[in-house]
Amino acid sequence: xGWRERPDEDLRREAMAIYRDPKRAALAASDRxxxxxxxxxxxxxxxVLHPNQVMAAAANRSGEMVELATGEGKTLSALAVAISYAxxxxxxxxxxxxxxxxxxxxxxxxxxxxxxxxxxxxLTQDVAPDERPAAxxxxxxxxxxxxxxxxxxxxxxxxxxxxxxxxxxxxxDVAVVDEADLVLIDEARVPLILSAxxxxxxxxxxx
Numbered sequence: 001x002g003w004r005e006r007p008d009e010d011l012r013r014e015a016m017a018i019y020r021d022p023k024r025a026a027l028a029a030s031d032r033x034x035x036x037x038x039x040x041x042x043x044x045x046x047x048v049l050h051p052n053q054v055m056a057a058a059a060n061r062s063g064e065m066v067e068l069a070t071g072e073g074k075t076l077s078a079l080a081v082a083i084s085y086a087x088x089x090x091x092x093x094x095x096x097x098x099x100x101x102x103x104x105x106x107x108x109x110x111x112x113x114x115x116x117x118x119x120x121x122x123l124t125q126d127v128a129p130d131e132r133p134a135a136x137x138x139x140x141x142x143x144x145x146x147x148x149x150x151x152x153x154x155x156x157x158x159x160x161x162x163x164x165x166x167x168x169x170x171x172x173d174v175a176v177v178d179e180a181d182l183v184l185i186d187e188a189r190v191p192l193i194l195s196a197x198x199x200x201x202x203x204x205x206x207x
Contacts (some may be wrong), residue, residue, distance in 0.1 A: 003039040008115060008181035011040055018087045022076075028088035035081045040115045041076055053077040054098055057084075065180060078176050079109055085174045086118050086139040092141045096178040099124035100116070105178075106142035113140060123147050133167045145187050153194040 003011065007026075014036055018027045027033060027069045027203050034057060036042045037202050038138025053073045056066040057080040068074040094109070113120045120140035125147060127135060130153060135141060148168075155168050 003035055004042075008043070011036060011043075012117050015040075015087060015118070019089060019117075025088045029059075030083050033084060033087060034058060034061075034080065037087075037116075038078045040083075041080065044112045044115060045076070047073075047076065049073070049076055049080070051180060054080075057081050060176070061085075070177050074178065075105055075108070077110065079105070082109070082140050082174075082176045083113060083118065084177070086113070087116070091136075091171045091173045092140045092176060093148055093174070094140065094176045094178060094181055095148065096142060097144070097182050097188060101124070101178070102142045102144055102147075109142060109158055110142050129130050136168055136171045139170065145183050146192065148193045150194060153192060157194065 001086065001201070019026055021027055034054065038054060042048050043073060050073065053076060056068055056074070056077045060066045060077070060081045062086050066074075068077065078094060082094050085092045093107065096105060102122045102124050106120060109120040118139040120142070121135045121138040123132065123135040123141055123143040125144075135143075136151075151167050152172070
C-alpha cells in the first residue's frame with residue numbers, strides 16, 4: 001500500500017520512527033522517505049510534486065546544487081530537502097532572499113511538517129531579541145543570510161564578553177540555500193559588520 005492510501009496517523013508514525021531510529025541518517029535520505037515527504041506536502045497543499053521537483057530534491061539532498069527555472073516549483077523542492085535533513089535529526093536553516101519569502105515559506109513549512117510531528121518557524125529582522133533563541137530551536141527555520149549572520153556575530157560578541165548565549169549554539173548544521181546566486185554571490189560580497197564597545201582597542205574578524 002502506497003503512502004497515498006495510508007491515513008494521516010501512519011505518516012506521522014513513520015516520520016517519528018525515522019527520527020528516533022539510530023540509523024536515521026540513512027533512512028531520512030532514502031527514496032521511501034522522500035515519498036513520505038512529498039505525500040505530506042500533497043495533503044497540505046493539494047499540489048503533487050512534478051518529477052523535476054522530486055529529482056531536484058533528491059540531487060540537492062545528495063549535495064548537488066540544482067537549478068530550476070522560474071515557476072518550476074523550487075520552494076516545494078527545497079522544503080522536501082529541508083524536511084529530509086530534519087528527519088535525520090539535523091537542525092536546518094533554509095536561507096532565502098528576503099523577509100517576505102522567509103515568512104511566506106516558513107508558514108507553509110510549518111503547516112506541512114506538523115503532519116510529520118516536526119516544527120518550523122520563520123525568523124526576520126522584526127523578531128525581538130528575546131524571542132530569537134526560541135526560533136532557532138525549531139527543526140526547520142526559514143530566515144535570511146543577514147538575520148542568521150548578524151545573530152552569529154552577536155553570539156560571538158556575547159561569548160567574548162563572558163555573557164551566556166544560546167541563540168545559535170549547536171544549531172549551525174545544515175543550510176538549504178534558496179536563490180543561491182543571490183545569497184552566495186551577490187549578498188556574500190557585502191560584509192556583515194557589527195559594532196560593539198570593547199574594553200581595549202582591538203578588532204576581531206570572523207571568516
